[in-house]
Amino acid sequence: xxNIELKSITKNYKATCALKDISLIFEEKRIYGxxxxxxxxxxxxxxxxxxxxxxxxxxxxLSDQPITENDALLERIFYMTERNLYPExxxxxxxxxWTKTFYGNFDLNYANGLCKKFDLNPNKKIKALxxxxxxxxxxxxxxxxxxxxxxxxxxxxxxxxxHRTLFYKELLAQYIKTPKTIILSTHIIEEIAxxxxxxxxxxxxxxxxxxxxxxxxxxxxxxxxxxxxxxxFIQNKNFIGLEYLGNxxxxxxxxxxxxxxxxxxxxxxxxxxxxxxxxxxxxxTDIGGVLHEIPKIG
Amino acid sequence: MNIDFGSQIPIYLQISQSIEDDIIRxxxxxxxxxxxxxxxxxxYNINPATIAKGFNLLVDEGILYxxxxxxxxxxKDAKKTLIKKQKDHFYxxxxxxLLHEADKLGIHIEDIVKMLTGGPEYE
Numbered sequence: 001x002x003n004i005e006l007k008s009i010t011k012n013y014k015a016t017c018a019l020k021d022i023s024l025i026f027e028e029k030r031i032y033g034x035x036x037x038x039x040x041x042x043x044x045x046x047x048x049x050x051x052x053x054x055x056x057x058x059x060x061x062l063s064d065q066p067i068t069e070n071d072a073l074l075e076r077i078f079y080m081t082e083r084n085l086y087p088e089x090x091x092x093x094x095x096x097x098w099t100k101t102f103y104g105n106f107d108l109n110y111a112n113g114l115c116k117k118f119d120l121n122p123n124k125k126i127k128a129l130x131x132x133x134x135x136x137x138x139x140x141x142x143x144x145x146x147x148x149x150x151x152x153x154x155x156x157x158x159x160x161x162x163h164r165t166l167f168y169k170e171l172l173a174q175y176i177k178t179p180k181t182i183i184l185s186t187h188i189i190e191e192i193a194x195x196x197x198x199x200x201x202x203x204x205x206x207x208x209x210x211x212x213x214x215x216x217x218x219x220x221x222x223x224x225x226x227x228x229x230x231x232x233f234i235q236n237k238n239f240i241g242l243e244y245l246g247n248x249x250x251x252x253x254x255x256x257x258x259x260x261x262x263x264x265x266x267x268x269x270x271x272x273x274x275x276x277x278x279x280x281x282x283x284x285t286d287i288g289g290v291l292h293e294i295p296k297i298g
Numbered sequence: 299m300n301i302d303f304g305s306q307i308p309i310y311l312q313i314s315q316s317i318e319d320d321i322i323r324x325x326x327x328x329x330x331x332x333x334x335x336x337x338x339x340x341x342y343n344i345n346p347a348t349i350a351k352g353f354n355l356l357v358d359e360g361i362l363y364x365x366x367x368x369x370x371x372x373x374k375d376a377k378k379t380l381i382k383k384q385k386d387h388f389y390x391x392x393x394x395x396l397l398h399e400a401d402k403l404g405i406h407i408e409d410i411v412k413m414l415t416g417g418p419e420y421e
Contacts, residue, residue: 165343173340194343214308274307
């Protein structure tokens with residue numbers, strides 16, 4: 001099994017704790033979404049998993065072997081970072097050739113084909129690329145790497161709608177052709193929600209959610225109605241958000257409603273709705289409830 | 299096959315329901331092959347596991363069947379079975395909702411009957 005396993009990982013940067021005692025398994029051949037607010041520790045987690053930084057405590061394995069300084073294992077992981085790590089004066093086709101020396105399975109024909117699809121000139125230098133095309137270049141290298149594990153940190157930064165759709169399609173096509181573990185770390189949740197099979201949500205230096213997207217969304221729901229009715233309904237229930245608009249109230253709950261609950265909803269005359277992944281994420285990570293305050297105007 | 303990403307219905311159910319509708323509308327005919335999970339997945343950019351979940355619901359119901367190495371086919375009599383199934387659901391799906399809305403607005407049953415039998419000229 002090509003699982004990546006993190007065991008009791010803690011990462012401190014001097015006095016600041018970035019991740020606290022995290023244990024997680026990324027199972028092989030799944031598409032994961034790694035979500036979290038800015039500063040939640042997503043990039044720290046990815047850097048740890050690819051041996052770019054070291055944990056303060058705990059250890060990480062791939063196929064049950066420690067990844068620390070293990071080049072043979074690290075060659076099986078391709079990590080597309082948010083920052084540009086290629087030399088500015090390097091041309092794109094040189095980046096391809098250079099990548100091939102580290103990733104033996106790098107598919108040059110596929111990379112060149114992708115350049116055509118994305119309309120990227122491989123003779124251009126890295127420094128001549130716009131933000132969007134810089135991302136395109138990095139995506140092509142990642143997609144063509146043929147690594148068993150693909151990790152993308154903010155893969156759609158600066159991409160136009162056409163390029164984003166093209167990326168999703170190529171990624172899925174690759175995944176269907178040769179199933180591999182894919183981790184997508186992004187803030188653009190709504191667009192990728194249906195690509196994902198599994199979601200990991202980080203917050204408060206720890207793992208808030210580690211669950212299949214379908215089971216998570218199946219147990220989340222909202223009820224709306226008269227404030228007093230909604231307030232009475234949510235007593236002793238696991239609600240994660242409460243919004244008011246005059247006498248109207250919307251509560252977001254995270255627990256599978258049983259038959260009795262459904263009956264109650266119907267009796268009181270509340271409206272029950274499904275919650276999307278992005279909205280659920282916002283509710284789960286809205287520390288202090290600032291989103292529920294309506295800004296004063298004038 | 300029509301998927302509405304803003305819909306209240308989970309994607310896998312939308313997949314199975316839209317295949318059902320397409321069979322009833324003769325878009326997918328009996329004993330013919332329907333698009334593969336790969337095609338649907340790449341067309342809508344949806345995880346193939348979600349698509350497979352929707353397809354498998356219909357396999358379990360005997361509406362679709364797999365031909366090993368070829369793909370997914372519409373079963374014989376699928377249309378007849380689906381029409382019966384959707385007729386059974388018609389009350390729950392449409393009539394209950396209609397009565398609920400009518401109750402909210404204070405519309406009497408007799409008026410609903412008039413609307414239904416009077417057609418667009420009602421009022």
